[in-house]
């Protein structure tokens with residue numbers, strides 16, 4: 001294999017798009033990133049402009065190539081990884097979205113989700129899709145667009161509209177409108193996909209009145225989906241050979257490929273994913289059963305705990321509370337305080353995700369005194385990321401009976417050494433932090449590279465895999481129990497407040 005060829009990952013996240021070029025050693029050669037607008041049209045609603053996302057992707061692709069002067073013909077394949085669940089509906093002929101993309105965090109479809117729950121569909125939907133009914137997933141977002149955009153349902157029934165998560169939208173754009181497809185990992189986040197039969201579920205489609213012809217073809221995560229259209233990449237036709245939702249891609253990028261391997265990505269939210277192997281494990285404690293990846297005709301399942309607010313709590317300290325100027329300050333601030341974790345911040349800004357699935361609770365703070373400093377407040381906010389992770393990891397290990405030997409971590413907030421040490425302490429387990437921060441992009445690059453034969457097999461990839469930093473636990477069991485008891489009380493009180501203050 002010539003080391004003069006490269007693979008490109010397009011990582012389209014919640015706040016920015018990135019294009020990253022990797023070489024045959026799995027090392028980053030070039031990278032570009034561009035933020036795009038977050039729209040908050042009403043309280044709790046979050047939207048993106050799908051055309052702006054496409055422009056951002058085009059510009060990071062060009063920038064990353066121009067920086068290194070690598071000509072497009074040297075790119076052996078492209079992988080797309082993406083913020084999941086975010087929903088785009090566009091016109092098949094014009095290619096124009098008929099509404100903004102409704103983002104995974106958005107709460108504008110909570111009523112539809114509540115309606116489904118109240119009508120008793122929770123068990124059947126959970127059984128078929130592995131998911132808990134929530135506005136988080138794409139299904140209610142598609143229904144909302146069809147119900148609220150003038151003429152949309154009619155057009156959808158006539159076959160004029162297409163639905164896609166962001167991977168599908170970018171695939172469509174990159175191939176010049178030739179490919180309308182997604183992969184198993186993304187399909188499994190729509191709440192429309194039967195994860196046992198591996199097909200769109202006719203009953204759920206009927207229930208939500210969503211025409212099947214809008215939905216993309218579902219493929220494996222590592223295969224050639226199509227080729228870039230003439231006008232992209234200066235006329236060079238490059239195979240798009242890997243697609244995976246960002247959290248599943250991170251699992252692959254961490255090479256957490258054995259049942260029981262767990263990773264946590266601390267980005268805007270935090271997403272803890274445990275590989276559970278070839279059989280789906282259905283959770284009875286609020287975890288999601290999801291498809292990790294499909295490769296070589298085999299499906300690998302995972303359990304996932306989704307935490308809605310993680311790094312975004314640090315953004316809130318910066319932009320909302322204005323007590324820091326940059327996220328990187330939080331590490332020293334937390335280390336500068338000798339308080340004993342007496343303060344608890346429960347950042348339920350958009351409700352609580354796994355294992356609580358409480359759409360209505362809102363954030364709260366406990367344990368303030370007249371002497372509380374901003375450093376302590378920052379520390380408590382960081383701690384909340386670790387406690388929420390413990391909620392999920394404990395649930396996972398209890399449900400599966402698998403013990404936790406190690407947690408693999410990545411994502412923006414995992415750079416914080418204070419947080420990683422506290423995480424290791426409170427979980428009483430070692431933490432392995434990937435030295436390459438772009439694990440998500442790396443994961444989909446591995447998937448694309450396998451499909452085009454850039455790497456011969458997983459063993460070759462393992463031989464190139466990067467080393468990690470390690471954090472080891474050093475907290476007494478008594479302290480762990482005391483601190484965690486306080487967190488559990490804080491969460492219960494937050495939920496109780498919501499119930500008592502039911503306006």
Ligand SMILES: Nc1ncnc2c1ncn2[C@@H]1O[C@H](COP(=O)(O)OP(=O)(O)O)[C@@H](O)[C@H]1O
Nearest residue numbers: 013267268311312314315327328411412413416
């Ligand atoms: N040193 C740090 N300590 C704590 N949080 C951080 C630090 N650096 C970045 N973050 C947080 O990480 C998040 C960005 O991580 P990233 O993985 O890029 O997220 P995403 O892919 O969701 O956009 C931001 O929410 C930011 O507040």
Ligand SMILES: O=P(O)(O)OC[C@H](O)CO
Nearest residue numbers: 013014083084267268269
């Ligand atoms: O874009 P991220 O990294 O915040 O990830 C978002 C998740 O995929 C939402 O499920």
